[in-house]
Amino acid sequence: MVKLTRPLLRATAAAGLVLAIGLPSAFAAMTATTVTDLNIRTGPGPQYPTVGLAARGSTAVIDGCIEGSKWCRIDVNGVRGWVYAQYLTTDLGGSAVVVQERRADLAIPAVTYEAQPNDPVIVSSGDELIGPVEQIDPIAPPDNVRTYITTNPGETVYLDGEVVLGAELPETVAVHRVPDYNYDYVNINGQPVLVEPATRRIVYVYR
Numbered sequence: 001m002v003k004l005t006r007p008l009l010r011a012t013a014a015a016g017l018v019l020a021i022g023l024p025s026a027f028a029a030m031t032a033t034t035v036t037d038l039n040i041r042t043g044p045g046p047q048y049p050t051v052g053l054a055a056r057g058s059t060a061v062i063d064g065c066i067e068g069s070k071w072c073r074i075d076v077n078g079v080r081g082w083v084y085a086q087y088l089t090t091d092l093g094g095s096a097v098v099v100q101e102r103r104a105d106l107a108i109p110a111v112t113y114e115a116q117p118n119d120p121v122i123v124s125s126g127d128e129l130i131g132p133v134e135q136i137d138p139i140a141p142p143d144n145v146r147t148y149i150t151t152n153p154g155e156t157v158y159l160d161g162e163v164v165l166g167a168e169l170p171e172t173v174a175v176h177r178v179p180d181y182n183y184d185y186v187n188i189n190g191q192p193v194l195v196e197p198a199t200r201r202i203v204y205v206y207r
Helices: 005-016 025-027 102-106 143-151
Strands: 032-033 039-043 050-054 059-065 071-076 079-084 089-094 097-098 184-189 191-195 202-205
Touching: 050 071, 050 079, 059 089, 089 102, 097 102, 143 191
Parallel strands: none
Antiparallel strands: 032 059, 032 089, 039 050, 039 079, 059 071, 071 079, 089 097, 184 191, 191 202
16 A cells, blocks of 8 residues: 555656666566665655655555665556665565565666756765664654654654665664653654664664
């Protein structure tokens, strides 16, 4: 399932944000599965706005990936955009493999991204969210936690990768305490997340 408003989809399509070159027609049939709830973005990076959310277990058609990058362009139920390939799996010889780790074996074609004048620019720390993502027990934070985070947002930290449940924060990222609550919080790539203090794993993503 993909959550998406039609005006956003039309605006994204009209903007012509991406350019794919040299895609063999046979490759259009290759599909992958999202291993967690995964943002679909307008460009290949965590700084770009989201146009949808591919729920865990969604089937995605892969257009291709950027050479030397971990970002690939996909289509999920007609919603086209960019996702982090570390969280896509596909079949290779009867086994499920991570797309990012076996791109050469899968013969995924290269696509390019045509930069736009108003593209967002970020200063990344160069650190990366740590995987692999593991299944975690869902939590349901009370409303007062969101109110506190909104009132005390803190500085946004940009990391390579994508904000997903189960990913682990590198030690360089400082988290903040929520008074009288079991979890810390931090704003990663523009999204507030709750973090388990002992493991530094993301246990909730505010969208």
